[in-house]
Structure formats: C-alpha cells, structure tokens
Amino acid sequence: MIVLFDMFGVIARDQSRAVMDTMSTDPAFWQAYWAHRPAYDRGDVTAAEYWRRVGYPPMVEQDVASWTEVDDEMVALLGALHAAGRRIALLSNIPEDHARDFERRYPWLDLFELRAFSCRIGHAKPSIEAFEWCRERLGDDEILFVDDQLENVEAARRAGMRGHHFTGIDGLRAVLHA
Template sequence: MKAVLFDLFGVIARVQSPESMAALERTAGADPDRFWAAYWSQRPPYDRGEVTGPGYWQAVCAHLGIPPDRRLTEELTAADLAGWGEIDQRTVDLLGHLADRGIVLGLLSNIPEDLAARFEATQPWLERFRVRGLSCRIGSAKPEPAAYEWCIRELGLPPGEILFVDDRPENVRAARRLGLQGHVFTSPEALRRSLEAALT
C-alpha cells in the first residue's frame, strides 16, 4: 500500500446531523419524507457539476410543487452548506500521521461546487491531498467507475497499491471491482488499527 484514497463525508467530515436536517425541512416547509426523496433524487447532477446550486434547488422545489424564489433558494443553500460542515478532528489527525510516514493521500468525494469551494476556503488540511477527485470537477461520482479511474490515473499508481476508504459499502465494493484495496470506515480508531497492521 503506497496511497490511501479517502472519502470525505462520513469519514473526515461528518454527515448531516438530525438538527441540520430538521433545519432544512423547516426552511423548505415540506413533508420530511417527500423533501428527502426530492433532495436525494435531484442530487446527482448537482454533485457532478451539471447544475448550479440555484438550479438544484429549483429542481427540488419543482419536485415538491413549491414555487421557488431567490430568497428561498438562498436560504436552502445556506442551510444545506451549514449541515455538511462539521469535521472529525480524529480523522484529520490521522491524515497528518499518514503523510508523515510517506503515504500518498488522495480524496474522492461526491460534492457540489458550492460545498467544495467552502471547504477549500476554510479547511487547510485539504492541502495534504496530492489528488482531489471532487465529483463536481471530474464529471463523475461514486460508485461510477470513471470516478475511481480518474483518481487512479492522477495518483499514478497501480490500483492494488491504493487503499480506498469510504463509509458506504457499495462504494468500497465498486473500488474493489477495479482492483483497489478497500476499507469500510466505521471509526477513526478502527481505520488507524487497520492501517497500522498494513504498514508493519
């Protein structure tokens, strides 16, 4: 193993909390089940950079039958970005530990441009990654093979020398089908133990 390719949300950054999800539901003023069905069904083009934030929220509102306006779109965007901003410092510390040991670091994240720009402006640890495969900029998202293939090319290593870490088993399975090693993330401590075993 010469490189570790990290997922972002659910591994380094935390997923949406119940409080942040409730804030989005209140802002939209929609039934929660219908809201989240619309939220996720319209998300792939946003993550791949095919639509802007306003375009994404207009599609969500259309799905819900809510007339979108500029103010509502801005409020939904702000609430959404806030809900994805919490970092797990334990995993950030692990990045430094791996970099100090000469391990090449890569990032592969399904992330829209609005959120990517915010992370780049506020999270200096992103500079540790030699390769940043952000779905909004590479035009493909996990578990599409093209997303992993882009990272493999940019890392310049055989797939078998790259460990992919993600909290979603289906994304890890997709990576393994392309020859990468895989680790389903459950906690920073479990990942650290697995990495230590691989590096000794």
C-alpha cells in the same frame, strides 16, 4: 500504498440533523433533495437548477452548513499519515458550493496530493469512472480506498483498488498498520 479517502462519514461527519431540521421536516422535501443530488454532486447542474428541481427556494447556505462538521481525530490521522510520508488523496461526492466552502474553511485539505471532487471531475461514486479518474492521476501504485458506504467500497474493488469499509478510526488504524 496510496490511501484514497472519502470525505463525508469518514473525515467529515454526516449531515447535521439539527441543520437538516431547519431546512425541512417534510419527507417529500428529503425525497426530492436526494433524488436530484447525483446531478448536483457531479456538477451537471448549478445550485439554482438543483433547488428548482427539488422544488424549494434555494437553501445553499443551510445545505452547506449542514455538512461542515469534521472529525478532529480523523484530521489528526491525516496529518500523521502525511508527516510520515504516506501518499493520501481524496475522492468525495460534493457539489461546487460545498467544495469551495471546505477549501476556504479547512487548510488540511492541502495535505492531499489529489482532491477529486465529483463536481469537478464529472463523475460521482459509485461510478467506476470516478475511481478510474483517480487512478489515472495517482499512478499504478496500490490504492486503498476508505469509505463508510459499502457500495462505494465495492465499486473501488471492481476498479482494482483495495477497499476498507470505514466504521470507525480504530478499524482504519488496524488496516493501515497491517
């Protein structure tokens, strides 16, 4: 069985509130930030175009910094799975600037046989095409998709994968050992 992981909310922590507050505390900013994010995540627009659409000067460095914290216990689990010969892969909604930063910062990304970054595959979760893109490259083996967003887990199931709604590492360990 291949374990296909989401990044944010599973391996990497959710966006840092402290960094977010340095970007803006205005609800209108965050509404625009999220409204235009899918196109940025898919790689349909550049960072400059994304920030133009948001209506604020580019904050690429702060935005990237707000997403860089990882869960060391999850990273250790990835290492253990890889060392045990388990096939692991990654499917993450992530813009190119963030993907490049993660690749520079975290050598453990090399543990994944496939890194499906939405900005590079042209599809973002929960689009079925994102899951199909992964399946085409991973083969016909059984795939367990792990994500903290139930909507994405349900989309993976519609694409013919098993799904695990991640709420913590203990629950994931139980599923992996079952």
